[in-house]
Amino acid sequence: MKYPRENDVGKIEYKLILSNVTEQRLQELASQMKFRLEEGGGEAIYVVGVSDDGEVIGLDIQSLNNTITSLEKIASMINAVIAHKRVVEVKKTRYVGEVLVRLHKAEVPLEINLAVMGHVNAGKSTVTGSLILGKLDDGNGSLRSMIARYLHEVISGRTSSITMRILGFNDKGEITNHQCRDPMDEAEVTIRSSKVLRLIDLGGHERYLRTTLKGLMGYETDYVMLVVGGDDGLSIMGREHLAVASVLKYPIFIVITKVDKYPKEKINAIEEDIKNVMKIPGINRLVMEVQDDNDLLTAILGLKTGRVVPIFKISNVSGMNVDLLTRFLYLLPPRKSYGRSGEPLVYIDEVYNVTGTGPVVLGSVIRGVMKENDIVYLGPLNDGNFIQVRVKSIQVNRVFVDKVREGSIATFAVQGVQKEIIRKGMILIKDKKPKAVNEFKAKVIVLHHPTTIREGYVATLHMYTIRQAVRFERIQNKFLRSGESSEVEMRFLYKPEYIENGQIFVFREGRTRGLGIVSSIDSSNSA
CATH class of the missing domain: 3.40.50.300 (P-loop containing nucleotide triphosphate hydrolases)
Structure with missing residues (x-):
């Protein structure tokens, strides 16, 4: 058994043994661990009982435990924790330890x-x-x-x-x-x-x-x-x-x-x-x-x-x-109440595929508290359906956290889905199975339009991270000009989306600008 030679960059560090570590040496090791965490985006892996060239030496169990204890002390100095450890017997009474270190903050600022x-x-x-x-x-x-x-x-x-x-x-x-x-x-x-x-x-x-x-x-x-x-x-x-x-x-x-x-x-x-x-x-x-x-x-x-x-x-x-x-x-005081009722809801903005982790999404927490290991629904897919996924881990500003509240922008590693089917505008929601819609009603006000808006008009809607063309199917007042408002029945042109009553959106087309508030969602038009 042999590991590849240690690289000066990256998130993996080899340590043969740490014993009788002085205060000055602790500070040096803390700086080194911080560097490895930066290289790993908040995670680092320490392999104990291995030399820098990757040769497996192994330690007796007492020396191994003492070295891991030293790593725990070093981690605590830079607000990191030992998230996982594995001990492997490489030969009789000789052991190697693999330790996962993570930056961690109990409470998000x-x-x-x-x-x-x-x-x-x-x-x-x-x-x-x-x-x-x-x-x-x-x-x-x-x-x-x-x-x-x-x-x-x-x-x-x-x-x-x-x-x-x-x-x-x-x-x-x-x-x-x-x-x-x-x-x-x-x-x-x-x-x-x-x-x-x-x-x-x-x-x-x-x-x-x-x-x-x-x-x-x-x-x-x-x-x-x-x-x-x-x-x-x-x-x-x-x-x-x-x-x-x-x-x-x-x-x-x-x-x-x-x-x-x-x-x-x-x-x-x-x-x-x-x-x-x-x-x-x-x-x-x-x-x-x-x-x-x-x-x-x-x-x-x-x-x-x-x-x-x-x-x-x-x-x-x-x-x-x-x-x-x-x-x-x-x-500046916070404007979020942090007491907003309802199950957690996250609108997804960006999607990544992280080696060794899988799909990771960046999103804004619109309400509630999302926790690590929550089982949530992700969607809507193009056919309007949702699938269940597990929130494996959560990061805020590259720091692992146990939970995030309304108003936070965070990344979520999700298990149970392929990256290819995730898109911007989807949601994570911990609720009874949600429904996506093709049509909805909204109270609309036109901020600026050069002429007259009539039924059949098409514009781009922006709501949270949703961006999709909508058609004005029916206008209560039959037409709209700058400064006017009306109840409008709208339809998404390409795929269903998840929206809720009371949500605010902006629509635009060329020099046209307008604002709307979702007033009614027709469940009969659910995808």
Whole structure:
């Protein structure tokens, strides 16, 4: 019996024996274990009783147990646990141990999902980078390039995808990212934090509106941070973002960037423009500039009412008011009640196949508490049916957890299904067998349409992670124009979906934008 030679990278580490380990050596081994956990996405495997070249030596049972005890102590130093161990007798009275180590946190930190919106080049990614990295920008987009997801985003300076980063705080209000070797290491930030803000950086260009709506609707948004550039002001796209967020009744605050580059009069004119837009029917909110710490509590209380929109004027180059914005973010209260009744419901956004684990899905917990080893339904399949699967494990920000609550964005390893049949928009639900529908009724309001919407009209619906074309089968008022509302019977064009009464959706087609609330689901039309 022989193992392959140990690799300097990867999640597998060989240890012949650990005995009489000094405190300094423990610290070194903890750093090594942390590296292996990072390489393994939160998991590492230690093989005890084997040399670095893979030769099986074996230990007596006492030495083996002592070495595993040392590994448990090392794991506890970095918030990890021994999740599984196996002892194999390789020859008489000589043993090898295989130990699975996992990053683990008993309770998920308080989570708040913050959608970062705004026109292209407004400075969304730069604000995000400044907060997470604790650095100032060089004026040429250095911070933006550090957090961009794709090479073309670095080159163009435009975010085309949804980029999610986490900003962690400890109980003292200190940003934990700044205490980590890698400020963007989600696992370490989560372990160190008592509160985590998930910054969902959305594309600002009109061509990426589909992506923007997906990010806004699909991740249980708590607050919207609208970023407005001090150069261009509130653009047409920025106004549309503001209108959509307002109609969806998200609490909004605004960050005006680049204030170091332009005269005070120009920045004040932008603020006045924002105030005027806020008076428009359908938005109807009050603007409050946050100038110092004395304004923070008033801003938070006003934000909670949904009527007040705090404004910050910052510079990511000089650092002006960045600390003030940081303290405001720390004070943001959770909007989830965590007591929402009903069985857990998760809408799936992404699907992966992980070697050695199988299918893994990323999704938002819409209600309830999902636990490890829960037996749940997954679907709907294309024929409308659901299948039972087991939740093998759950991770939040690459940290294994026992359970997740409403508002969390987590990954779930599922057993009992092939990756190929899972798609975005499906759900995990722990309930009596759910039903998918082809048709439903909704109360619809048209935000903008160049002409008239009539029966037979087709648009793309966005609801949580569902994105599918729907047809307006019957309109109670027969037709709809901008600003009008009506009861509408709608039909999914391609496959059934799982939806519930009261759920909110956005529909779009070209320049058309509208909002709807599911009012009735006809069980006779269930798939």
